[in-house]
Each structure stands twice: as C-alpha cells, then as structure tokens.
Amino acid sequence: MKLAEILSASRVVAGVTVTSKKRALEEMSKLLAKGAGTVTDAEIFTSLTSREKLGSTGLGHGVAIPHGRMSGVENSIGALIRLKHPVDYDAHDGQTVDLLFGLVVPQQATETHLKHLAAIAELFSDEAFCKQARAAADDAALYALVTSRS
Amino acid sequence: MDTINALILAIGFLGALGIVATIVAPRLGVPILFVFLVVGMLAGEDGPGGIHFSNFWFANFAGSMALAVILFDGGLKTDSGDFRIGLKPAGLLATVGVLLTAGVVALVAHWLLPLSWMEAFLLGAVVSSTDAAAVFGTLHSQRVGLNHRLRSVLEIESGANDPMAVLLTIGLVEALSAEGGMSASHALMFFVVQLGGGALIGWGGGRLLSWTLGRLRLPDPLYPLLAFFGALLIFGLAASVEASGFLATYLAGITLARQRPPAMRDVLRFHDGIAWMAQVGLFLILGLLATPHELPALLWPALGVGAALIFLARPLAVALCLWPLRFPWREQAFIAWVGLRGGVPIVLATYPLLAELPAARVIFDVAFFLVLMSLLLQGSTVAWAARQLNLLMPQVRTRVHRAEFDLPGQSGWEILSYRVAKGSQPVGRTVKQLGLPDASRVVCVIRDGRLLPYAQWGRLNAGDRISLLARPEELPALDALFERAKSADLKLRDAYLGLFHLSPEAGTAEVLQAYGAQPPAGVEQETLKQTLRRLLPQPVEGDRVRLAGVELTVRRLEEGRIAEVGLRLPKAEPEEH
Numbered sequence: 001m002k003l004a005e006i007l008s009a010s011r012v013v014a015g016v017t018v019t020s021k022k023r024a025l026e027e028m029s030k031l032l033a034k035g036a037g038t039v040t041d042a043e044i045f046t047s048l049t050s051r052e053k054l055g056s057t058g059l060g061h062g063v064a065i066p067h068g069r070m071s072g073v074e075n076s077i078g079a080l081i082r083l084k085h086p087v088d089y090d091a092h093d094g095q096t097v098d099l100l101f102g103l104v105v106p107q108q109a110t111e112t113h114l115k116h117l118a119a120i121a122e123l124f125s126d127e128a129f130c131k132q133a134r135a136a137a138d139d140a141a142l143y144a145l146v147t148s149r150s
Numbered sequence: 151m152d153t154i155n156a157l158i159l160a161i162g163f164l165g166a167l168g169i170v171a172t173i174v175a176p177r178l179g180v181p182i183l184f185v186f187l188v189v190g191m192l193a194g195e196d197g198p199g200g201i202h203f204s205n206f207w208f209a210n211f212a213g214s215m216a217l218a219v220i221l222f223d224g225g226l227k228t229d230s231g232d233f234r235i236g237l238k239p240a241g242l243l244a245t246v247g248v249l250l251t252a253g254v255v256a257l258v259a260h261w262l263l264p265l266s267w268m269e270a271f272l273l274g275a276v277v278s279s280t281d282a283a284a285v286f287g288t289l290h291s292q293r294v295g296l297n298h299r300l301r302s303v304l305e306i307e308s309g310a311n312d313p314m315a316v317l318l319t320i321g322l323v324e325a326l327s328a329e330g331g332m333s334a335s336h337a338l339m340f341f342v343v344q345l346g347g348g349a350l351i352g353w354g355g356g357r358l359l360s361w362t363l364g365r366l367r368l369p370d371p372l373y374p375l376l377a378f379f380g381a382l383l384i385f386g387l388a389a390s391v392e393a394s395g396f397l398a399t400y401l402a403g404i405t406l407a408r409q410r411p412p413a414m415r416d417v418l419r420f421h422d423g424i425a426w427m428a429q430v431g432l433f434l435i436l437g438l439l440a441t442p443h444e445l446p447a448l449l450w451p452a453l454g455v456g457a458a459l460i461f462l463a464r465p466l467a468v469a470l471c472l473w474p475l476r477f478p479w480r481e482q483a484f485i486a487w488v489g490l491r492g493g494v495p496i497v498l499a500t501y502p503l504l505a506e507l508p509a510a511r512v513i514f515d516v517a518f519f520l521v522l523m524s525l526l527l528q529g530s531t532v533a534w535a536a537r538q539l540n541l542l543m544p545q546v547r548t549r550v551h552r553a554e555f556d557l558p559g560q561s562g563w564e565i566l567s568y569r570v571a572k573g574s575q576p577v578g579r580t581v582k583q584l585g586l587p588d589a590s591r592v593v594c595v596i597r598d599g600r601l602l603p604y605a606q607w608g609r610l611n612a613g614d615r616i617s618l619l620a621r622p623e624e625l626p627a628l629d630a631l632f633e634r635a636k637s638a639d640l641k642l643r644d645a646y647l648g649l650f651h652l653s654p655e656a657g658t659a660e661v662l663q664a665y666g667a668q669p670p671a672g673v674e675q676e677t678l679k680q681t682l683r684r685l686l687p688q689p690v691e692g693d694r695v696r697l698a699g700v701e702l703t704v705r706r707l708e709e710g711r712i713a714e715v716g717l718r719l720p721k722a723e724p725e726e727h
Contacts, residue, residue, distance in 0.1 A: 054664060055652035055653045055715070069665075117649075125649075
C-alpha cells in the first residue's frame with residue numbers, strides 16, 4: 001500500500017500551533033474534511049475523539065495516529081500535521097506528541113482500515129524517518145518525504 | 151601427595167574447560183549442560199582423558215547433594231506470582247504427569263528391552279523428571295523469552311517433579327530388592343511418609359531457617375553459608391526419618407523466599423553461584439561415569455524408548471494434565487516438546503546400581519542415552535519450537551543502571567541508584583514530577599560527580615545519578631521510569647503486544663465497532679477487562695485473544711489485574727520502493 005494514495009499535498013501541514021490534544025484533533029478534522037466530500041469536520045472530530053476515548057492513539061516517541069471509521073466517506077483519507085510545539089496526548093510513554101497522522105476510512109472498510117494503520121505505524125516507528133520529518137523545511141518538503149518513503 | 155595434586159589439577163582443568171565451553175555452546179545451539187556432559191565423557195574412560203571412574207556410590211552421593219542444592223536454589227527463586235499462575239498446571243504435571251510418563255515409557259521399554267514389568271516401570275520413573283534450566287539457558291542466550299505462564303509452569307514443574315521421580319525410583323528399587331516384593335499397604339505408607347513428612351519438614355525447616363537468619367548477628371558472608379548448611383540439614387533430617395529430603399529442601403527454599411529474611415539477596419546470589427557449581431560438577435561426574443562403548447549394543451531399543459518418551463509419553467501426559475485446565479494449545483504443544491531430561495535421570499539411575507538389581511546396568515545405559523538424545527534433539531530446538539508456535543516474547547533490553555544495598559536492620563527496603571539516561575522520561579523533570587509514591591524517598595542526586603544539596607536538585611539532567619529508597623515490589627515501576635530502551639527492541643515488542651494501547655475500561659463492543667468488527671454475542675455490556683478475564687482464566691502479559699477478527703493482547707498486568715490492553719495490527723504488506 002502506498003501512503004501517497006490516501007494523502008494529498010494540501011493535507012500535509014508543517015508548523016501548526018495548538019495548545020492541547022483537543023485543538024490538535026480539531027485541526028486534524030478540518031484538514032481531513034478537505035478530502036471527505038460532504039462529511040463535515042465536526043463529524044470527523046466526533047469520530048476521532050470517540051476513538052481516543054477507548055485509548056490514546058499516541059504510539060510513543062512523539063507520534064500519534066488518530067483514526068476513525070465514517071459513513072459517507074468514499075475512500076480512505078489521510079492527513080499529516082507537524083506541530084510547532086508538542087502537546088500532551090495521554091501517550092503511554094508520557095511523552096508529548098508533535099507528529100500526527102490522521103486517517104478516516106469508509107464505514108465498510110474493515111480489513112483495509114487495519115492495513116492502512118499498520119503501514120502508517122510501520123513508517124512512523126522508524127526513528128530516522130521521524131527525525132527527517134521533524135527537520136523537513138516546509139509543507140512541501142514534508143509531503144515529498146512521506147510520499148518518497150511509502 | 152602427587153595423586154592429590156593431580157586430582158586438584160584435574161578438577162580445576164575440567165571445571166574451567168567446561169565453563170569456557172559455555173561460550174561456545176549457545177553458538178552451536180546445544181544446551182550448556184550437554185557441553186559439561188561431553189567434557190566429562192571426553193575425560194572419562196572412553197575418551198582421551200582415560201580416567202577410570204565407576205564409583206556409583208560417590209556419584210550417587212555427589213549427585214544427591216548437587217540436586218538438593220539445585221532444588222533449594224530453585225525454590226528460593228520461585229516467587230508468589232509464579233505460584234499463583236503455575237502451581238496448578240505444574241503440580242498436575244509433577245504428579246499425574248510423572249506417573250503417566252513413567253507408565254507409557256514402561257509399556258514400550260518392556261516390549262523393546264529385556265526388562266520385567268516392574269523393571270520397565272523403574273526405568274520410566276528414572277527418566278520421568280524434567281529440567282527447565284536447559285530451556286531457559288538456550289532462550290536467554292538468544293535474547294528472547296516466554297510469557298510468565300510458560301515460565302512458571304516449566305520452572306515449577308522441573309522443581310516439583312524431581313522429588314516425585316526420586317520417590318518413585320526409591321520405592322520401586324526397594325520393592326524390587328525386597329523379598330517377595332512390597333505389600334500395597336506398605337507402599338501406601340511409604341508414599342504418605344515421604345510426601346507428608348517431606349512437606350512438613352521442608353515448611354517448618356524453612357520458617358525456622360528464616361527466623362534464625364533474621365535473629366543471629368553474624369558477619370555478612372556467613373548468612374548465605376548458614377542458609378546453605380541449613381538446607382543440607384533439612385535434607386538430612388527429612389531423609390533420616392524416611393521422608394523425602396528433596397521435597398523438604400525444595401519447599402524450604404520456597405518458604406524462605408516468601409519470608410524474605412534480611413540477608414535474602416546475599417543468600418540468593420550465593421546460591422545462584424553454588425547451584426551453577428552443582429550443575430557443573432554434577433554433569434562432569436555423570437559424564438565421567440558414562441561408558442559410551444556399551445551404548446551401541448543398546449542403540450536401537452534405546453532409540454525406540456527415547457522416541458516413545460519424547461513423541462508419545464510426554465505429549466500424552468501434557469495433554470491429559472493441561473487440557474482440563476483450558477491451557478492454550480500452543481503452550482501445551484511447547485511444554486510437550488521441551489520436556490528436557492537433565493542430570494536427574496542419570497543420578498536416579500545410580501540407585502538401582504547401588505541396590506545391585508540385575509537390570510541396573512541396562513537401566514543406567516538407557517537412561518544415559520535418553521538424556522543425551524533429549525538434550526541434543528529437544529535442547530537444540532527450544533528456540534525453534536517457540537518461534538514456530540509464535541510464543542517468543544521479544545525482550546526489551548533496558549539500560550537500567552541499578553546498584554542495590556541492604557538497609558541494616560530492615561528487611562524489604564533497598565537503596566537503588568539509577569543513571570538518568572539520555573532520552574529517558576525523567577530528563578527535564580523535577581524529583582516531585584517523577585510521580586514517585588513518595589518523593590521524599592529520594593536519597594541523593596549526584597551531578598557531574600558532585601553530591602548536590604537538596605536545594606540545588608532542580609530539574610534532572612541526562613547523566614545525573616539518583617538514589618532512592620524503595621521496596622522490591624516497586625522495582626518494575628521504577629525500572630520502567632528510568633528505562634531507555636533500544637528502539638529496535640520496542641518495535642519488536644509493539645509488534646508482539648500490539649501497537650495501540652486501549653484502556654481496559656473501554657467497552658468491548660465499542661472497540662470492535664471502531665474497527666468495523668461485528669461484536670459477538672455476550673460482549674455487549676462488557677469492558678475489555680471483563681471480556682479478557684472471561685476468555686483468559688489466568689491472564690499473563692502477552693496473552694492474545696482474537697475477537698471477530700480483531701486481535702487484542704494483554705499488554706501489562708498490575709498485581710494480576712489487567713492494566714493495559716493492546717490492539718495488534720495485521721502485518722504491513724511489503725512495500726515497493
């Protein structure tokens with residue numbers, strides 16, 4: 001699976017400033033809504049936060065993968081945010097989070113959902129990749145980095 | 151004088167050679183104990199060493215003492231957590247399992263070898279005890295581990311089935327050498343006194359030993375020695391009243407460990423070394439004792455009996471003991487395969503020799519062959535079997551620097567020192583922010599080689615050393631706080647335990663629906679914790695459950711309760727670059 005298939009340059013943003021996990025998820029919802037047709041950012045936000053209630057999607061070492069399933073979404077949509085200042089994300093390792101990869105998938109996509117998540121997690125568990133992502137100069141550079149690696 | 155010097159030289163040479171050989175053994179994939187056995191055999195009458203040693207009385211004496219020490223050490227290392235998980239399955243394996251194993255082996259041995267039914271059953275009893283040391287040795291050298299349930303079952307079984315095998319062997323030897331055999335009531339009495347007496351003396355002796363260790367004022371090095379001789383005393387006392395000395399010593403070790411007298415850590419460390427020495431000595435002597443040139447004559451029948459033991463008796467015994475306990479089948483298969491035979495069967499095989507039973511020689515040679523076969527075949531495939539069954543738990547190599555001190559006059563407290571590693575959680579936090587149960591228990595902070603006054607502690611830097619007063623049960627939490635694990639290890643751990651962390655209080659149905667899975671009937675009102683508890687009667691870290699296509703794991707336990715649940719993802723498909 002290629003992450004480029006679910007990502008677009010307009011949904012990769014480096015240097016967002018937020019003050020909390022909630023605000024970070026709001027920003028993420030807005031970004032994801034850009035590719036979600038008729039689905040609103042508020043609906044996406046509800047989906048993401050209800051998933052967070054089951055357990056933080058923070059993977060540790062500053063990375064989180066908020067995700068949810070939505071009816072009304074045609075294809076899987078991804079978005080990437082790099083925060084200017086890391087926020088507390090209730091991650092199990094206690095570390096703050098500054099890299100967020102959001103994912104929404106269609107209601108019926110069960111197997112694909114898990115496979116997408118596995119591919120994203122695989123990429124972000126690579127320490128060298130995270131270092132490069134944190135050092136990327138701007139939105140375009142970050143997008144280029146992610147699409148070149150997957 | 152010359153013979154004495156030559157003897158000391160030989161002991162030193164063989165011991166040192168054997169220990170150096172342990173470095174080579176893991177690379178060859180054979181158990182370390184096998185190396186000692188081979189070194190002994192090479193030194194013996196059929197090898198270049200040419201030492202003639204056939205003193206079965208001495209081998210029996212040294213073997214019994216070594217076994218007592220090994221069992222005492224095994225008891226000392228068994229903690230209450232191991233018991234909670236492993237006692238029932240291991241207890242069944244050590245009693246019913248031993249009888250079943252001995253029985254099945256006897257059936258085949260009677261058919262293949264010139265042995266009467268009674269003698270064949272004696273052979274079965276001799277080879278019925280297992281050895282877990284070889285299993286863990288192999289896994290440890292490859293930096294992989296097993297889950298807590300497997301560890302405790304294998305360990306407790308290996309300790310508890312030794313007294314049982316000894317008992318059966320001695321009972322059968324007595325019955326075979328007694329005129330007209332042994333009456334049923336006599337046999338029953340024998341078992342009751344051996345087991346009951348052994349248990350009583352072991353428990354009482356362990357408590358008394360613990361009390362003495364706590365009361366006497368002795369120079370530090372003498373505490374472990376007192377424990378050591380106390381263990382031998384308990385063994386001797388039990389044996390002198392016809393009770394099982396092995397059971398008594400094992401239980402004394404367990405009792406002592408639960409009582410935790412003040413000098414416990416020194417006692418443990420000392421016995422760790424002594425048990426090693428006992429293992430080395432035992433296998434060297436047993437190797438010396440062997441007469442490999444006699445083996446070819448028995449090769450085919452011995453192979454048959456060995457195959458029956460490994461492929462028939464053990465799997466059958468394991469299945470019958472563990473199936474009723476709803477033991478996971480993968481773990482059953484693993485336990486069935488790693489029923490390794492160690493030194494105990496060879497020691498036990500000297501009993502019939504001492505009693506000068508007519509079949510003694512055949513029993514000894516076959517037992518010796520079976521141990522070799524088991525060490526080679528099963529011992530070298532432990533890690534392979536665990537991998538095939540998907541039971542290898544990746545171990546996270548933490549860089550914890552821990553120095554331990556005893557606190558005079560107190561038991562259960564330790565002073566620990568950690569080095570604050572770069573990139574670990576405590577960096578940049580104040581002592582109060584560490585989340586310790588009681589921040590005043592930090593004894594000192596050392597920065598740049600200087601002991602800082604309290605007012606200058608401030609935020610912790612990488613490279614600081616911090617010492618704190620703690621109870622042993624707080625160790626895992628503290629280790630986790632100061633750990634700085636290699637990211638490669640963490641990756642493997644996440645792959646095994648699940649990448650995403652779920653709250654144990656989350657609703658099971660909601661979790662399944664979040665991933666598009668249809669919740670099965672019965673989980674509607676349950677939390678993850680409740681569902682897992684229902685499906686796993688005795689959960690251990692690393693347990694997995696597949697629910698409607700979603701794989702959940704027990705990530706972390708806290709005092710037996712599920713504290714973290716993991717969600718495993720399917721393996722990412724290979725990507726094209």
